[in-house]
Amino acid sequence: MGIAIVKAVCNQDLTVDLFFNDNSHKKINIGDFIRKNPHPQHNKYLQWKHFKTATIEYGNVVWGKNWDLIFPIEQLYIGEIKNIG
Numbered sequence: 001m002g003i004a005i006v007k008a009v010c011n012q013d014l015t016v017d018l019f020f021n022d023n024s025h026k027k028i029n030i031g032d033f034i035r036k037n038p039h040p041q042h043n044k045y046l047q048w049k050h051f052k053t054a055t056i057e058y059g060n061v062v063w064g065k066n067w068d069l070i071f072p073i074e075q076l077y078i079g080e081i082k083n084i085g
Contacts, residue, residue, distance in 0.1 A: 003077050004059030010052045014045075018061060018076055026079045030069075033081050042069050 007019040014031025030051070034042050044050045045063055054063050061076070063069035075081045 002059075003073060005056055005061050005073065005076070006059075008054055008056055008061040010054050012048055014048075014051055016054060016061060020077060021059075024077075026076060028071075028076060028079060028081060030081075045069055 004021045005018050006021050007017075009017040009019075011017065013029075014034075015027050015029045018026045018028060020026075031046060034046055045068075050063070054061050056062075057067075060070060060073050071081050
């Protein structure tokens, strides 16, 4: 198995602490990403009540029951998320 997220802790400042299966950790600022890349489907995650609903599925952190917001795990692992289109 490749790299996977085993734990995600959402913080009220719209960052998420990600813990990987190789015992590494990254803090990613999702709020900054959404503000720089607004999208109607993603903007609701700027609200804490929606942001805190993240779950781990198949080793990745996702928001929304239909994966409204998800990032390539390779980008999360290096700590730099790019435009997701």
